[in-house]
Amino acid sequence: MEKVLLRNIDVPDSHTLAVYKSRGGYRAFEQVLRGMSPEKLIEEVKASGLRGRGGAGFPTGMKWSFVPKDSPKPKYVICNADESEPGTFKDRLLIEKDPHAVIEGTILAAYAIQSHTAFIYIRGELVFGSKVLQGAIDEAAQAGYLGKNILGSGYDLELILHRGAGAYICGEETGLLSSLEGGRGWPKVKPPFPATHGLFGCPTVVNNVETLATLPWIIDQGAARYAAIGTEKSKGTKLFSVSGHIRKPGVYEVEMGYPFKRFLEEDCGGVPNGRKLKGVIPGGSSMPVLRADELEPVRMDYESMQAAGSMLGSGGVIVMDDSTCMVQAAWNVARFYAHESCGQCTPCREGCHWMEKIFRRIESGEGEKGDLDLVLNISGNITGNTICPFGDAAAWPAAAFIKKYRAEFEAHITQKRCVVI
């Protein structure tokens, strides 16, 4: 398979402009400046079938087309580099190893909606990544890819790197906007949507790092070529961050539709130490866990994951072998969401902590009959009733762990101890 996203990362000094250009970098942007209209660019991305890689999978070209063309307000493009989903570390690799691909993608998105100010909102903890990225931005500006009258085209673009202050919720696009505006990282009630009322109330597009880093290849190689990769509805390739009980953890670029079981067993080398696979969270900690026996038909694309009762999400694959206590795993995930809930809306603020407290009680041998149904009920009462998708992200995995491993939870409650050796 030809690599789209990881094509440069093994080349020494891949983060420099010189190496990036020697590998065809900024060719796409130059080509656009030479004579591709913003409309044509949007059409091209639509035709590629590229869907957002942040987790929701919304078609990228369509997202851009919602931005009003005649708005008198400034328009903004934001690269969402606040990668914080447990089990997900793909954007970090792109930022550190191929920052110019991220920058060129951001420039292309900005050009498509004719924005003249773009931001990269990077997770505060990615200190090294932000240094690499700032270096690359400076290099790009020096080379004339950013700033006033870019390459003599008359098009201006300023790109600002902004470091977050350490909250998972700021990766949610409207939470990110509130944070970037200088406020508390609280998601905004929708409608209105960012496409019309985003940053400072102006039309805004927020795209994930991986989404943007795909764009130069699509423009350079053509939408048709990209659309030829993958499945009917899930086009192209996708990065997966593989961690946990697996022989070869790391970031993998996989063609959409690739068999999940084969990926784990062959590409990633399977479960080590003679252990057996117990379960996999396929799309980052917010996605429902899949049992080992459910993996056979699952393919690595949006539709197949959904059909299996989970989601592709951010592609954070967390592998758990049979030494894993699922009660502890559920509590671990619940604790994360209880800690990160922004506290703005009632169901998430109160429900996440309630679930965490119950899981903690079961894990410490104080579980009671009825606790499991109570968590399922709390999870259901959060789902769909919150301001932002965080509520679902906390509620889904909690319910999934119980539904998929109910016997183990019940054993914990009745025997008041862990039954996993």
Add this chain to the structure above:
Amino acid sequence: MESVKLTIDGQEISTAKGKTVIEAAAEAGIAIPHYCYHPKLPIAGNCRMCLVEIEKMPRLQIACNTQASEGMAVQTRSSKVLEARRAVMEFLLINHPLDCPICDQAGECKLQDYYMEHDLKASRFEERKEHERKREIFGPYVVFDGERCIKCTRCVRFLQEVTHTGELAVVNRGDHSTIALFANETVDNPLSGNIVDICPVGALTDRDFRFKVRAWYLKNTPSVCPGCSTGCNITIGSYQNRIARFKPRINEEVNSHWICDEGRYCFHPLTEVERLTSPLVRQEGGLAPTDWETALQAALSGLSAATPLAGVLSGRNTNEEAFLFARLVKKLSSQAAIEAVYYERKLTEVEAILKSPDRSPNFRGAREMGASPNGGFEPLLRQLIGGKFRAAYIVGEDLLSLAPDGEKIKNALEKLSFLVVQDTRLTPTARLAHVVLPATNFAEKEGTYTNRKGRVQKLNAALVPPAGALQDWEIFARLQNKAGEKIFYQSPAEIFQAIAHEVVRYQGLSYAAIGDQGVQLSDET
């Protein structure tokens, strides 16, 4: 205006385009429960209590942030909606201290009300509750209980959007989220008390009111604030014939949902005084109690014998009282001057949101009822100090307290050959009088005020006046009768009828039609 048709709970409703579902429902008399939504604050959408089911939408939607659209079918009481509300109630209560027996909000708490309507189940929460700051002083009138707070952010939004003072913010995350003051800030802006009113639970309580009366013991009387000539509509909450609190009463033409702190607490100095319970007449050795008949006769003889006469009325007297007073004073002296007390102060930007510069709620009405054309209160005061008058009849104001002229006024009053003072207490001014007539305060009387902008509004009696005091209008009527002019009015309503006949700008008004929202004088914008 463009309108849209939708159905809410099967009821067909037409509403203006742009209205939200919660507004459209309210217009049709369908109350959708809510905490964070407030018609005068920006939408927050955080409490999730107003979730409703909308046809063709897979998820429940918050009614406060969903625009009503053509053909929309909304369910506010479907089983899915009721279950979501029950769940929100349960979530709100798991960390709540459930301390209703010692909470001042009890009886008017939305947590209590909606629990009765939507949950009514024992708690399933067996974990340790999160604790928060208790009894934190937020400002001179506001105290905060972090455990009762439901983080609806109404207070934060009020201080950001209405007063623009922004003293409060939300801090911390998750179920440790709480409302807090910015460093070195206190909520001491002139409208601070309103955040207690809009707090739907017992998190913010009024330091002046708390622990005094349970809300359900209060007698609530709609009235008008006597603090200044804005004429904010209020509800007087009283208990055992004492005022316990003022609450704002909604009137979009006047004060919207708010009142200022000065107005809110002005009842203390106005009503909590040692009351006069008998008329007093000057005798050898000072003022001595007497009966009304003797006192009125003495007042009448004294005032008729000394002319010219200055009639000074309080700006807190009603139109009906001013109407009778003007006629009485003119009858007593052909060279009478009549004025209502009026004095202004400078207002800050935040004060000016509601307050008027003058502190006389009815100076305008009092003047329109027949003050003599001598250019206002200030010139009359100069004339008084200059010794133009030989007698004065001062109603409801302690003129000596008027800085900076108190001493000069005292000298002038002492030189008068006859002084009648009518007031609720024995003021320094009253101590100089030959006759003192015990009267009633704003909360004991019925009648009308005309605010600065020409809106005629109704006062209602919340308290019973002390034995021995008479209504001001009644004192004027009795003096008038004694002076030989027969007055047969039995109530302020009847006097208002006379005003509507005789005072040009009030012609055609009816007392009944004033209602609880007032009427605007017709030639005013």
